[in-house]
Amino acid sequence: MARVTAGVATSHVPAVGAAMDLGKSNEPYWAPVFAGYEPSRRWMAQHTPDVIFLVYNDHATAFSLDVIPTFAIGCAEEFPIADEGWGARPVPKVIGHPELASHIAQSVIQSDFDLTIVNRMDVDHGLTVPLSLLFGKRDAWPCKVIPFAVNVVQYPPPSGNRCYQLGKALRRAIDSFDEDLDVQVWGTGGMSHQLQGPRAGLINKEFDNRFLDRLVEDPEGLAKMPHIEYLREAGSEGIELVMWLIMRGALDHEVAPVHRFYHVPASNTAVGHLVLENRKP
Amino acid sequence: MPLDKPYAGIPGTTVFDADQSRKGYHLNSFCMSLMKAANRERFKANERAYLDEWPMTEAQKQAVLARDYNRLIALGGNIYFLAKIFATDGKSFQYAAALMTGMSQEDYARMMLSGGRAPEGK
Numbered sequence: 001m002a003r004v005t006a007g008v009a010t011s012h013v014p015a016v017g018a019a020m021d022l023g024k025s026n027e028p029y030w031a032p033v034f035a036g037y038e039p040s041r042r043w044m045a046q047h048t049p050d051v052i053f054l055v056y057n058d059h060a061t062a063f064s065l066d067v068i069p070t071f072a073i074g075c076a077e078e079f080p081i082a083d084e085g086w087g088a089r090p091v092p093k094v095i096g097h098p099e100l101a102s103h104i105a106q107s108v109i110q111s112d113f114d115l116t117i118v119n120r121m122d123v124d125h126g127l128t129v130p131l132s133l134l135f136g137k138r139d140a141w142p143c144k145v146i147p148f149a150v151n152v153v154q155y156p157p158p159s160g161n162r163c164y165q166l167g168k169a170l171r172r173a174i175d176s177f178d179e180d181l182d183v184q185v186w187g188t189g190g191m192s193h194q195l196q197g198p199r200a201g202l203i204n205k206e207f208d209n210r211f212l213d214r215l216v217e218d219p220e221g222l223a224k225m226p227h228i229e230y231l232r233e234a235g236s237e238g239i240e241l242v243m244w245l246i247m248r249g250a251l252d253h254e255v256a257p258v259h260r261f262y263h264v265p266a267s268n269t270a271v272g273h274l275v276l277e278n279r280k281p
Numbered sequence: 282m283p284l285d286k287p288y289a290g291i292p293g294t295t296v297f298d299a300d301q302s303r304k305g306y307h308l309n310s311f312c313m314s315l316m317k318a319a320n321r322e323r324f325k326a327n328e329r330a331y332l333d334e335w336p337m338t339e340a341q342k343q344a345v346l347a348r349d350y351n352r353l354i355a356l357g358g359n360i361y362f363l364a365k366i367f368a369t370d371g372k373s374f375q376y377a378a379a380l381m382t383g384m385s386q387e388d389y390a391r392m393m394l395s396g397g398r399a400p401e402g403k
Contacts, residue, residue, distance in 0.1 A: 014374070015374070015375075059361045059364075060312070060313060060359070060361040060364070060365070061316075064309070064313045064362075065302060065305075065306055065310065065313075065362075066310075083316065084316070084368075085316050085321075085364070085368040085369065086368055153297065153359060153361055154298070154359070155288075155296050155297055155298040155299075156298070192397075194294065194398075195360050195374060195377075195378055196294070196350075196354055196360040196378075196381060197293045197294050197295055197351060197381055198293035198351070198381060198382050198383065199291075199293030199294050199382075199398065200293075200378040200381050200382050200398075201378060201382060201389060201392055201398040202397060202398045202400055203393075203396060203397025203398060203399075204400040205396065207400070227288075228287045231288050231291055231294070231296065232288075232291055232400075233400060235294075235400075236291075236294050236295075236297075237360075264393075265393040265394065265396075265397060267373075267374060267375050267393070268374060268375060268378050268393065270397070
């Protein structure tokens, strides 16, 4: 049977991808960011899963305002890298797992989460930057990826609790897939940042670190945080953090933290990162 | 009964909700068109003529021509869509963010390096 082995949370700042693509990773501005991911890269080399269920948001790339799905699951065999307006990132295309994705879609919809099924989709930095951060430069990604896009562009995104409960439904779906697969669930985006208006540049280290604490120790309580608190405390784009709760919902109640990293700034954003292992069965 | 919008009072912040999205549909659709290199070239060759192909308001067109991003947000623009305009101009997110705060890009970058904008006045 398939099993969820671990969860990863990480920011997906586009400038981080650009720094890697342009060979700036060793510059003084960026070196501390990449150093913070080194322990995770080493861990990942020993724990590469068969499939990553990667929760992210599209940034006006695959989805315009014509269609705005709250939860969209990528069921295609592969996903091209998007041209976001300055050419596609020079990273490998993403190979999906249509059988597992379709199984998850059918299972989760029957658990009352009405997913949108996507069979053709370009993926943007929200999905590729986390892969680059955890795997570095590659000719091909070392595992399959199921993209799962959450609307956080047009307010309101789904609530934290909705995301957390969806994670639990996702876990049941993965656990019931009849193939021997190691699956990781990744939650991406955040942490505090605001990209618009006179309050742009907001960073809230206290909020972010408390969020990292509670994601590990008190996910049920954290899931109850209302949207207004994210907007006020973490900035208008900090609300992306609800996506981390899907990842957490898919893990065991008790998890073993492997690595934690927090850094300010990456361009306009606070970078946060966690690797959490399920305790062994 | 109108919807409760507790976020309306957050200073310096416009939440892109359903009302803003409705106001900004054509503006944001214009922005989306700039994802294609051929459209970027046509826009750069004659901005006014390109804008006139879209059923946007005159105020929205003027704000695009002026690259007034705060005004564009007030008129229904969303930052991820507006990013297509400043990407077409070869400008970064940090450039646009600095512009919206009224700071020089240098001062803004320095603020970020020293930990960002404190969340006071929220």
